[in-house]
Amino acid sequence: MTADELAQARKKAMAGGSEKYHERLSVSHKLSVRKRLDLLLDSGYVEDGLFANALADDDLAADGVVTATGTIDGRTVVVMANDPTVKAGSWGARTVEKILRIQEKALDMNCPIFYLVDSAGARITDQVEMFPGRRGAGHIFYNQVKLSGRVPQICLLFGPSAAGGAYIPAFTDVVIMVDKNASMYLGSPRMAEMVIGEKVSLEEMGGARMHCTVSGNGDLLAANEEEAIRWGKQYLSYFPNHYTQKPPASLPKDPAFVQWENIIPANQNMPFDMQRVILGLVDEGSWFPIKPLFAPEILVGFARLDGEAVAIVANQSKVKGGVLFVDSADKAARFINLADAFNIPLLFLADVPGFMIGTKVERQGIIRHGAKLIAAVSEATVPKISVIIRKAYGAGLYAMAGPAFGADAVLALPTAQIAVMGPEAAVNAVYYNKIQELEGEERQAFIQERQTSYRQDIDIVRLASELIVDDVVEPYRLRDELTRRFHLYAHKSREFSVRRHPVNPV
Amino acid sequence: MTSVVATLAGTVFKVLVKPGDVISPGQEVVRLESMKMEIPIEAESGGVVTEVVVHEGDFVNESDPLIILGE
Numbered sequence: 001m002t003a004d005e006l007a008q009a010r011k012k013a014m015a016g017g018s019e020k021y022h023e024r025l026s027v028s029h030k031l032s033v034r035k036r037l038d039l040l041l042d043s044g045y046v047e048d049g050l051f052a053n054a055l056a057d058d059d060l061a062a063d064g065v066v067t068a069t070g071t072i073d074g075r076t077v078v079v080m081a082n083d084p085t086v087k088a089g090s091w092g093a094r095t096v097e098k099i100l101r102i103q104e105k106a107l108d109m110n111c112p113i114f115y116l117v118d119s120a121g122a123r124i125t126d127q128v129e130m131f132p133g134r135r136g137a138g139h140i141f142y143n144q145v146k147l148s149g150r151v152p153q154i155c156l157l158f159g160p161s162a163a164g165g166a167y168i169p170a171f172t173d174v175v176i177m178v179d180k181n182a183s184m185y186l187g188s189p190r191m192a193e194m195v196i197g198e199k200v201s202l203e204e205m206g207g208a209r210m211h212c213t214v215s216g217n218g219d220l221l222a223a224n225e226e227e228a229i230r231w232g233k234q235y236l237s238y239f240p241n242h243y244t245q246k247p248p249a250s251l252p253k254d255p256a257f258v259q260w261e262n263i264i265p266a267n268q269n270m271p272f273d274m275q276r277v278i279l280g281l282v283d284e285g286s287w288f289p290i291k292p293l294f295a296p297e298i299l300v301g302f303a304r305l306d307g308e309a310v311a312i313v314a315n316q317s318k319v320k321g322g323v324l325f326v327d328s329a330d331k332a333a334r335f336i337n338l339a340d341a342f343n344i345p346l347l348f349l350a351d352v353p354g355f356m357i358g359t360k361v362e363r364q365g366i367i368r369h370g371a372k373l374i375a376a377v378s379e380a381t382v383p384k385i386s387v388i389i390r391k392a393y394g395a396g397l398y399a400m401a402g403p404a405f406g407a408d409a410v411l412a413l414p415t416a417q418i419a420v421m422g423p424e425a426a427v428n429a430v431y432y433n434k435i436q437e438l439e440g441e442e443r444q445a446f447i448q449e450r451q452t453s454y455r456q457d458i459d460i461v462r463l464a465s466e467l468i469v470d471d472v473v474e475p476y477r478l479r480d481e482l483t484r485r486f487h488l489y490a491h492k493s494r495e496f497s498v499r500r501h502p503v504n505p506v
Numbered sequence: 507m508t509s510v511v512a513t514l515a516g517t518v519f520k521v522l523v524k525p526g527d528v529i530s531p532g533q534e535v536v537r538l539e540s541m542k543m544e545i546p547i548e549a550e551s552g553g554v555v556t557e558v559v560v561h562e563g564d565f566v567n568e569s570d571p572l573i574i575l576g577e
Contacts, residue, residue: 271546320513356514424542
């Protein structure tokens with residue numbers, strides 16, 4: 001091959017699919033695969049397998065996937081990026097081999113891996129070469145499971161991820177989806193109509209918004225690709241490159257505001273916005289919520305305290321009273337597991353009436369989902385601090401890393417309450433018969449008196465005197481207290497138990 | 507026609523709208539009481555209240571309709 005021919009072949013491979021497919025990209029507000037990589041990576045990345053399938057008769061530039069090793073803010077990362085202009089980003093034999101090799105690169109380099117997914121799935125015509133074998137498509141998922149918890153795996157979903165391909169996002173740590181363009185589904189609407197007779201739109205069945213609000217497969221819903229890439233980079237900034245490192249620190253910043261008055265209502269039964277408590281505690285601009293649209297009765301996300309990364313789990317009474325449901329338990333359990341895997345300290349902000357009760361949730365298995373959350377809390381060995389912001393009732397106290405669950409400290413605000421149940425429910429339960437015997441004012445007076453006595457019994461200083469909480473902290477002191485404690489707990493022992501692995505509730 | 511539904515099982519504590527009222531998106535229309543918490547229920551989209559399905563004190567299950575909205 002002459003130098004000219006080589007230059008020609010390189011140019012062809014770099015160009016991706018034909019012009020008409022590039023035009024289609026701009027119609028759907030998509031960027032080219034090369035542009036995506038330029039936005040994600042610092043300049044000067046290297047690429048392997050550019051000439052994959054270069055001699056094919058078809059237009060198969062790079063065989064539809066770009067695999068690169070580069071840096072983000074100076075940190076080494078690897079990337080797999082589908083090219084939607086090449087056979088709709090579908091997988092042939094060399095596509096799969098390239099993906100496997102870049103995953104193995106992540107293992108060798110011990111570095112984060114990004115999956116920029118925009119793919120129609122397998123090329124049926126190539127199935128024998130790419131589907132069933134030892135280095136077939138299944139091995140991609142096997143590698144993902146192997147990488148899980150070892151290095152961060154981040155998925156930016158720009159287009160479809162269909163059938164088997166839908167498992168790539170499912171095995172990553174975080175999935176950022178572009179609204180309107182991203183989708184995940186096992187069977188397309190056309191297949192659903194043929195096989196089960198269902199008529200449904202793609203957006204309804206597997207669209208980005210559905211996955212970010214209902215199924216929980218999506219973590220963040222981005223307005224466009226630029227936003228998704230920006231969020232992917234911010235997400236990575238809270239993480240170390242691999243599981244034996246600590247997350248990198250940033251320059252410390254003061255919180256956006258320090259105004260505690262009127263945030264937490266005196267009436268325990270009134271909802272309030274826990275996000276304001278978070279913004280009053282953490283470095284300005286550092287709050288990065290995960291799954292904000294899914295099970296919003298619990299808030300989870302990353303932030304910084306005096307420059308150091310912290311993972312926050314907080315009850316949001318503004319939504320469904322902050323009660324824990326099946327989905328909220330799943331959301332929190334997964335998040336705690338993620339933070340613990342990558343050495344990010346956990347901060348719990350508790351204001352929880354407990355787990356939901358009633359037929360509906362029992363049939364959904366609220367007990368096993370709650371058990372899953374409590375298992376995740378127990379197993380997390382990163383520094384963990386629980387702050388009772390307003391109340392923690394019943395198993396809600398356990399789910400929010402209460403004293404029995406290995407918290408390095410359980411702190412409480414002066415107005416906090418901890419109990420099996422709240423005063424109203426408790427008095428009703430204990431004195432039910434007596435209350436039934438009484439009538440009118442006498443009944444009211446009795447209830448009032450019992451509730452007052454119950455409140456005294458669960459008064460937070462009394463609980464501190466019994467060594468149930470480790471300290472009672474005024475709100476304006478809380479940030480300093482947390483910063484100091486996390487700093488002091490930084491080198492705690494991570495041993496939990498000896499065994500192969502736990503048999504976890506699911 | 508859309509309905510505003512209960513986000514969780516509980517008792518209707520207060521009905522805050524009546525037929526004919528014009529509702530804006532995000533407006534609280536009913537307050538439930540559940541798990542000893544007051545739970546505001548907001549209309550996702552706006553519209554005119556055509557029917558109030560529940561009364562104060564009623565038990566409602568998750569996803570039961572509370573208010574019907576028309577154009």
